[in-house]
Amino acid sequence: MVPTLSSIIAALVHSIGNGVLPHRMLNSLVMLLEGYAIGVVSAIVLTTLAITTRFGSDLLTTLTAMFNPLPAIALLPLALLWFGLGNGSMLFVVAHSVLWPLALNVHAGYKGVSETLRMAGRNPGPKPVSYVARVLFPAAMPAVISGLKVSWAFGWRTLIAAELVFGASSSGGGIGWFIFRKTQ
Numbered sequence: 001m002v003p004t005l006s007s008i009i010a011a012l013v014h015s016i017g018n019g020v021l022p023h024r025m026l027n028s029l030v031m032l033l034e035g036y037a038i039g040v041v042s043a044i045v046l047t048t049l050a051i052t053t054r055f056g057s058d059l060l061t062t063l064t065a066m067f068n069p070l071p072a073i074a075l076l077p078l079a080l081l082w083f084g085l086g087n088g089s090m091l092f093v094v095a096h097s098v099l100w101p102l103a104l105n106v107h108a109g110y111k112g113v114s115e116t117l118r119m120a121g122r123n124p125g126p127k128p129v130s131y132v133a134r135v136l137f138p139a140a141m142p143a144v145i146s147g148l149k150v151s152w153a154f155g156w157r158t159l160i161a162a163e164l165v166f167g168a169s170s171s172g173g174g175i176g177w178f179i180f181r182k183t184q
Contacts, residue, residue: 021178028174031087032159035094039151042095043102050103051110051136052128060107064100072097072158076165090162097158102147109143110136 003011015021046063049056072093079089113136121135137144163176 024175024178031090032155035091036098036155038095039098042099046103047106048132050107064104068100073161085166093162094155094159097154098151101154102151105143105147109140113139
């Protein structure tokens with residue numbers, strides 16, 4: 001029922017040696033980086049809007065309350081309807097899994113910047129985006145880095161789960177598809 005350690009190691013060496021495992025890892029990594037980039041850009045735009053406008057703050061609060069508790073893989077059927085069976089669906093669920101934890105961390109980081117630094121940054125009268133980019137973002141960097149780490153883990157987990165479901169459609173599949181095929 002359970003393979004021996006020696007057979008697991010032999011299968012690993014064989015999969016690496018014939019190039020299948022590195023190819024699958026590269027497919028997964030490319031897909032993860034693309035979805036991660038979409039999620040990061042979306043989170044930065046959304047949090048910048050949230051910290052500079054009242055509408056943006058209400059929008060971020062509402063969207064995170066609705067979508068953050070929802071596991072990204074639960075959106076897979078909806079993604080399949082919208083984007084079809086392929087890379088678009090996986091990019092959507094990965095970007096979703098990255099967006100919300102990062103947006104929450106960045107927004108909390110922005111809110112945690114001291115009032116003294118905020119007033120000093122507003123003193124020369126910068127435009128809102130410049131104020132965020134030059135004052136708030138650097139001051140919130142610990143929260144941003146923490147959010148990036150958490151989002152990376154969420155994105156990786158979601159990608160593997162999505163590939164287990166339909167990973168063969170994306171350039172021959174990634175790690176999740178490889179795992180699925182080996183367990184059958």
